[in-house]
Amino acid sequence: MKKILAMALVAAMSFSLLSGCGSKTEAPAADATAEETTEETTEAEDVAATEGPAPDWAAYDELISQIKTSTDLVEREALMHQAEDILMATNAVIPVYYYNDIYMQKPDVSGIYANVFGFKYFQFATTPRETLNISLASEPAKLDPALNSSVDGACLVVNSFEGLYSYNDQGALEPAFSDSYELSEDGLTYTFTLKDGLKWSDGSDLTAADFEYSWKRAADPKTAADYAYLFDIVAKGEDELVQATASEDGKTFTVVLNAPCAYFLDLCAFPAFYPVKQEVVEAAADWQTNPGAWCQEAGFVTSGAYILESWTHNESMVYVKNPNYYRADEVKIEEVHYMLSDDDTAIYAAYNSGDLDFIDTVPTDEIAALLENPEFYIVDQLGTYYVSFNVKSPIFEGLSVEQAANMRKAISLLIDRGYIAENIGQTGQLPANTFIPPSMMDGNGGEFRTNDDGYTYPDEASVGYYNPEYSDANVEEAISLMESAGYVFDESGMLSAETPLSLNYLVNETSGHIAIAEAIQQDLAVIGIDMVIDTVEWNIFLEERKAGNFDFARNGWIADYNDPINMLEMWITESGNNDSQFGR
Numbered sequence: 001m002k003k004i005l006a007m008a009l010v011a012a013m014s015f016s017l018l019s020g021c022g023s024k025t026e027a028p029a030a031d032a033t034a035e036e037t038t039e040e041t042t043e044a045e046d047v048a049a050t051e052g053p054a055p056d057w058a059a060y061d062e063l064i065s066q067i068k069t070s071t072d073l074v075e076r077e078a079l080m081h082q083a084e085d086i087l088m089a090t091n092a093v094i095p096v097y098y099y100n101d102i103y104m105q106k107p108d109v110s111g112i113y114a115n116v117f118g119f120k121y122f123q124f125a126t127t128p129r130e131t132l133n134i135s136l137a138s139e140p141a142k143l144d145p146a147l148n149s150s151v152d153g154a155c156l157v158v159n160s161f162e163g164l165y166s167y168n169d170q171g172a173l174e175p176a177f178s179d180s181y182e183l184s185e186d187g188l189t190y191t192f193t194l195k196d197g198l199k200w201s202d203g204s205d206l207t208a209a210d211f212e213y214s215w216k217r218a219a220d221p222k223t224a225a226d227y228a229y230l231f232d233i234v235a236k237g238e239d240e241l242v243q244a245t246a247s248e249d250g251k252t253f254t255v256v257l258n259a260p261c262a263y264f265l266d267l268c269a270f271p272a273f274y275p276v277k278q279e280v281v282e283a284a285a286d287w288q289t290n291p292g293a294w295c296q297e298a299g300f301v302t303s304g305a306y307i308l309e310s311w312t313h314n315e316s317m318v319y320v321k322n323p324n325y326y327r328a329d330e331v332k333i334e335e336v337h338y339m340l341s342d343d344d345t346a347i348y349a350a351y352n353s354g355d356l357d358f359i360d361t362v363p364t365d366e367i368a369a370l371l372e373n374p375e376f377y378i379v380d381q382l383g384t385y386y387v388s389f390n391v392k393s394p395i396f397e398g399l400s401v402e403q404a405a406n407m408r409k410a411i412s413l414l415i416d417r418g419y420i421a422e423n424i425g426q427t428g429q430l431p432a433n434t435f436i437p438p439s440m441m442d443g444n445g446g447e448f449r450t451n452d453d454g455y456t457y458p459d460e461a462s463v464g465y466y467n468p469e470y471s472d473a474n475v476e477e478a479i480s481l482m483e484s485a486g487y488v489f490d491e492s493g494m495l496s497a498e499t500p501l502s503l504n505y506l507v508n509e510t511s512g513h514i515a516i517a518e519a520i521q522q523d524l525a526v527i528g529i530d531m532v533i534d535t536v537e538w539n540i541f542l543e544e545r546k547a548g549n550f551d552f553a554r555n556g557w558i559a560d561y562n563d564p565i566n567m568l569e570m571w572i573t574e575s576g577n578n579d580s581q582f583g584r
Contacts, residue, residue, distance in 0.1 A: 053396035053404035057583030060086050061572050067565055068232060069259045073444040080448070080564045084436055087571055091408035092389040092580045095432030096516070097421040099381040099558060102367070103360040104351055107375060111332075112358060113169040116382040118151040118558040119158050120360065121167070123305030123331050127357065130334045134358045135350065138342040138509075138538045139314045143300075144292040145274040146218040149226040149577060150542065151558060157271040159336070160302045160319065162326075164192055164211070164253075165269035173265055177206070177275075177303075177326075187260030188235075192253045199324040200277055201302045207250030210275040215255075216241040217281070218272055223291045226546075226576025227272040229569055230560070233261050262443055266561035277301050305331045315340055342509045342538055364424060364512045378428060383558035384437055384567075385429075387415075387505075387520065392581045393551045395503050403485040410481035411552075414523045416470040424515045436567045440559065448564045479527055495528035502530040503551040508541040513554050548581045555579060 063083050070076040087093060103120075105112060109132070111125040125132055137152035145157050158166070166176040181192045198206040217223050219231035219242045235256045237243040243256040257264065267273055276294075280301045284293035294300055298311040298318075305327070306319035317338040321331050341347055344361045351359045362370065370376040389408050396404040417431035430438070442448040479489055488496040495501060507517045514535060521531045531552070536544070544550060557577075560566050569575065573583030 053399045053401060054391040055090055055401050055405075055582065057573055061574075061583065064565070064569050064572050065232075068569070071259055077442050077444055077448070080442075080568060083568045084434065084564070087568065088434055089405065090391065090580075090582070091405045091412055092391050092582070093386055093435055093571075094388065094408070094412045094415065095384050095386045095435050096415065096417050097385050097429040097432050098437045099383040099385055099556070100428055101360070101379045101381045102362065103358065103377050103379070104362065104370075104373075104375050105377065106357045109357050111169075113171075114379055115167050115171040116380050116558075116562075117560065118154065118381060118383070119167065120155045121169075122159050122333075122336055122358075123327075124169075126332050132333045132336045132358070133339070133356045134336060135339040135341060135347045135356050136360055137340070139340050141539050141542045142292055143295045143308070145271040145276060146214065146223060146225045146227070147292045148271060154271050156317075156338075157274065158304070160304045160306045160308065160322075161271065161274045161276075162304045163269055163271070163274040165265050167269060173269060176269070178268070188257045190255045190257070190264065192255075194251055194253065195326060198303075198326055201307050201322045201324050202277075203324055204277075205250070206275065206277075206303055208246035208253035209250050210277060211253045212244055212246040213278045214275040215244045215273065217276070217291075222288070224576070225272065225291075227270075227560075229572060229575045230267060230270070230272055232569075233257055233259075233264065233267070263561045263563045270560055275303065306336060309335075313340075344511050361510065361512075364515055380439075381558055382437055382440060382562060383556060384432055384435055385554075385556045386432070386435065387552060388555045388580050389552055390548050390550050390579075390581050392548060392584065393503075395501070395551050399485055406481040407485040407487075410478035410485075411524060411529070413474040413478040413481070414526060414529075415520055416523055418470055420516055420519055424512060424519060436564050437559075440564055440567070441562050443563045443565070475526060482527070489527070493527060500528075500530070502532065504532045504534050506534045506536060506541060506544060506550050506553040508538050508554075509535055517554060545579050546576070548579075548584070553579075 060083065063079060063086070067076055067079045067083065070079065101114070101118070103114075106127075109125060109127045112120065112122055113124075114120045120136070122132060122134065136155055137150075140148075140153045140156055141150055142148040142153050143156060143160075145161050148154055148157055162176050164176060164178040165173050168174045177194055177198055178192045179195045181190050183190055192208075194208055200206050215231065215234070216239065218225050219228055219234070221228065231242050234242040234244060235258050237245075245254050246252070247254075261267075281287055281291075281294045284290070286293050298308045300308065302308070302322060303325075305322055305325050307322045308317060309320045310316075310318045317340065319336040319338070321334050322328065325331065339347065339350060339356060344363050347356070347359050348362050348366060350356045362376075391404070396407065399407065421429045421431045436448055438447070438449045440448050475493070479493060482495075483489065487499045487501065490496050505517055505520065507513045514533070517533045517535075521533060524531045545553060545555070557567065557570065570577040571580065571582055572578065578584070
């Protein structure tokens with residue numbers, strides 16, 4: 001019988017995925033016909049020429065800033081609903097289903113645990129063997145805690161670094177390097193006292209000065225950390241970075257916030273807030289232009305349970321126990337070996353042959369048969385699988401903001417979410433109709449989606465929100481919306497040769513994601529849209545997405561902490577996770 005593991009809603013990690021530049025046909029003119037040859041432009045074309053297809057994003061940026069400094073929790077929740085309305089009205093972020101997670105674990109392995117944010121903890125596992133063999137993903141993109149923005153990278157980070165706080169096997173926050181803290185009466189100033197005797201893996205002292213350096217480094221625009229915006233909650237200091245200071249004796253670390261923050265300790269458990277050793281970071285020859293250079297090969301200094309001893313790129317990693325970890329006596333497994341692969345068929349075969357003890361992916365077509373297997377687990381996650389558009393893609397050239405949004409909505413309406421969730425996604429996943437998942441809290445003691453504040457979600461006919469139930473009416477509306485953007489259809493309901501549409505969809509090399517891409521490809525073909533699937537390696541996939549080199553791509557977000565602002569702040573103009581390129 002499948003096991004559903006209960007886990008508390010706390011902080012986490014994101015993973016993202018996207019695409020290469022898509023092909024673009026000549027931009028269709030509004031109300032164009034085969035007979036029209038006039039050079040006169042319509043009013044819609046005039047608007048498109050002056051306004052452009054990308055939405056003005058300054059108001060959204062300002063709204064997020066207002067939310068992050070608001071002390072009125074009722075007002076704050078209302079503003080977050082407003083921000084989600086704006087985001088969804090762009091139709092550039094298309095939710096598909098809400099996440100859960102799966103993994104397989106050998107029966108003689110115990111002590112591995114996870115939380116709803118995607119972190120998996122191996123440091124307190126036990127097995128009759130001295131080695132634990134694991135597969136999480138293919139080659140990790142980043143191992144620097146400040147620079148990583150993928151779930152698999154986060155799992156490696158939380159097992160080799162540590163922060164002020166961490167999560168236990170119940171998914172609850174607990175102090176890590178912090179021994180205690182004091183909070184000022186106004187809720188703005190946290191003073192953390194560190195545990196005695198903390199060490200880096202090289203045996204040197206780990207002090208509050210390491211936290212001061214690391215937080216300022218992560219917040220510094222020069223570091224170009226995807227998560228730099230998370231530090232906006234901290235007041236700026238004289239250096240225009242963050243007001244976070246270490247005492248002279250290195251024992252206490254004081255942080256001043258802009259506004260009281262209920263999830264601040266969750267941030268303290270998030271990898272971007274973990275310390276790194278300054279001398280090691282800046283020993284790399286090109287550290288100023290390549291901030292993550294210090295940990296691109298094995299042997300770098302860490303602070304957590306394990307040290308990366310060897311790394312055969314694109315093949316394997318070997319982590320060994322860190323004797324200087326403050327909980328080293330609780331770490332029973334001497335070595336953790338990682339198989340680096342995104343071939344879920346090969347990973348599953350390695351597990352069945354006994355070469356792997358733990359895997360977190362299986363081929364999609366094997367899931368149904370595994371539901372009664374005691375080694376197969378389904379666990380909760382707090383996040384949304386979605387597909388996203390680059391609002392600056394050439395496929396929108398010549399359109400107005402409204403036309404571009406209509407075109408994206410048309411494509412969204414064609415996607416059969418129910419089919420994907422039931423037949424391709426992992427078991428138990430719910431089709432999604434908006435970006436923020438149903439179980440996310442509202443920051444004021446309730447759930448955001450239960451509408452306890454009187455907010456009512458728009459119905460499926462409203463801009464940006466969709467009934468996840470697919471129907472023929474969706475196709476009819478999609479055609480109407482495409483026509484409003486200037487596309488012409490023949491009598492059979494297919495795009496005319498006068499106004500063809502071809503776009504690229506980027507996806508990484510995993511069977512489940514490719515199967516979803518193929519399903520969407522078939523959905524769009526119903527009205528004659530040509531979607532070319534561009535399948536690339538994981539690292540390339542992440543780089544292309546970040547650079548905005550895509551039309552349309554698969555994506556996903558697992559919350560970093562349990563508050564809607566985390567699903568909203570990622571879309572501000574300066575965010576490193578703003579894959580849709582809003583405001584740029």
